[in-house]
Amino acid sequence: MEKLKKILVIVDPDNDKDHVIDRAILLGFYYRASVVLVMNKANVLAQEESTQSGLTARFFSSQKQKFQEHYQDRLDALQQRVEAQGIEARSVFTSDKNASEALLKLIDSEQPDLVLKSVQKPGRLARILITNTDWRLVKNCPTPLLLVKAQPWVEDGCVMASVDPMHAKAQQNALDHLLLETTASLARAMQLNTRVFHCYFPDLSAMFPKVTDAEVYIRKVRQQHRDRLLELIHEHHIDEQNLVMTRGDVAKTLTHAIKREKANILVLGALSRNVVEQAIVGSTAEKILYDTPCDVLVMKHKSQPA
Structure with missing residues (x-):
């Protein structure tokens, strides 16, 4: 890993305090690498829209657009935070139902040198729960995968x-x-x-x-x-x-x-x-x-x- 030119960061759409951004900034700074911020959040409104007509369809369409704008705004804010450190960055948002497949396709097309993803430790009632997305990435990610813990x-x-x-x-x-x-x-x-x-x-x-x-x-x-x-x-x-x-x-x-x-x-x-x-x-x-x-x-x- 002498040459680390591109870092792909999988952003958790449901975690506002994702430590993976801190890691991306540190690695991007030390290696002078560019950062691609990727977020996937399935949108159930898209399915409802396809089954409706008239005013109801237009309502679901507007809500779908607001849904995408909300998460894109979050990505834009994170991108600005990374760029403020002098690091080249861009963002990609997807709303695929199969998160692991969507992320693996993006990794394949982007060809990063390193992939970052945070892992959240479950509560005591669900100890050591491996999510399907985490498992698929560990198993199939073709590039080095850094699993980030919630600590500095x-x-x-x-x-x-x-x-x-x-x-x-x-x-x-x-x-x-x-x-x-x-x-x-x-x-x-x-x-x-x-x-x-x-x-x-x-x-x-x-x-x-x-x-x-x-x-x-x-x-x-x-x-x-x-x-x-x-x-x-x-x-x-x-x-x-x-x-x-x-x-x-x-x-x-x-x-x-x-x-x-x-x-x-x-x-x-x-x-x-x-x-x-x-x-x-x-x-x-x-x-x-x-x-x-x-x-x-x-x-x-x-x-x-x-």
Whole structure:
């Protein structure tokens, strides 16, 4: 992500205090990138208009126009806010019933280098609810997708990549390199710190019945993981003091690491649609996407089809 020329921002039509605009301004400023503000809000009045005639039809037509003007005015105000920071911006409003399809078509036509979208944490009664639009974007967005949380960035924070250098698949290894390239680039461009996270979980079942050697085995596994991690990060000129290694539950230790290291962005990789789908359905990935106290950047390998 050395060259970030165009940022597409999906604006929430029902949230007046959308933090995604703040992120767009920061990224647009540091990268000198243009910003495209996109909003989709389905208009049920359009359906009513097509089934009416005479005065009733004209009433629905006028209400439909007011509906579009209302949201376009909101977009125009946001565009002016972005432009006031010296950033080139324009806006697009759509009223498609299928929000995810409309947004994916716009992304395909605009060809941005990065897509931003806010995610709202549901209340306690509907905890970790993945909306259809969010899911479709995570699954099908062909460009890097930054899921923005409703909180400000920390000034002395970091960009943290989560990698798995022990994976045997070549595609996973290539993805790890992409994650580190992106993390280092973002941190450098926005004058933030760089961190690399990895969690390992020793398979103690391999030790039985030699339980007494468990500690030795765990130290050996830790050293194997650390050696591979050092080999990986040194290729990207990242110092080992920026390495964060944990053991145990991934979601729990990752959340602790994010808070301790003051991460503003967590950079994650997705290998393919099937892998992403299996992961997102699982509770671990849901917690990572929605419970981590920072923004999440979802990356796909460059050679991976959209």
